[in-house]
Amino acid sequence: MQAVDVSRATQTCDVSTDDGATVVFRDLYWPHYTATLDGRPLKVSPLHGMLVSVRLPAGADGELTVTYHPMTTVELAGIPVAGAALVALGMVLAGLARRSAGRRTPPTQPESDDSSAGVDGDGDQHRPDQTQ
Numbered sequence: 001m002q003a004v005d006v007s008r009a010t011q012t013c014d015v016s017t018d019d020g021a022t023v024v025f026r027d028l029y030w031p032h033y034t035a036t037l038d039g040r041p042l043k044v045s046p047l048h049g050m051l052v053s054v055r056l057p058a059g060a061d062g063e064l065t066v067t068y069h070p071m072t073t074v075e076l077a078g079i080p081v082a083g084a085a086l087v088a089l090g091m092v093l094a095g096l097a098r099r100s101a102g103r104r105t106p107p108t109q110p111e112s113d114d115s116s117a118g119v120d121g122d123g124d125q126h127r128p129d130q131t132q
Helices: 073-104
Strands: 002-006 010-016 021-028 033-037 040-042 044-047 051-056 061-068
Touching: 010 021, 021 061, 033 044, 033 051, 040 051, 051 061
Parallel strands: none
Antiparallel strands: 002 010, 010 061, 021 051, 033 040, 033 061, 044 051
């Protein structure tokens, strides 16, 4: 492996292997890395969850280019917008759930005294009192 060009976002190397190999770069792995071998795409993977690595197939011989494509400003701006939308949706759903729960609860009746319950005081539910 011979380094050809190293810049801020791209590393290019001349590679040659008969049996295949894994090339590990000193850069921390993040999504948005791409790799090509003479223009043909190769998979970029994290080595032990940390470093950028590319598996070269057997018989690979050519120019390996690994490029990092950072998120665009539009993509970055979308993250807080999406987060705010999720928070707003959660608040609306919570409000609807509270309203729905309130409708299912039977209304409570106020406590009443005997006169409002239809009892004339002697407990016989407004039947005329028997006189002797």
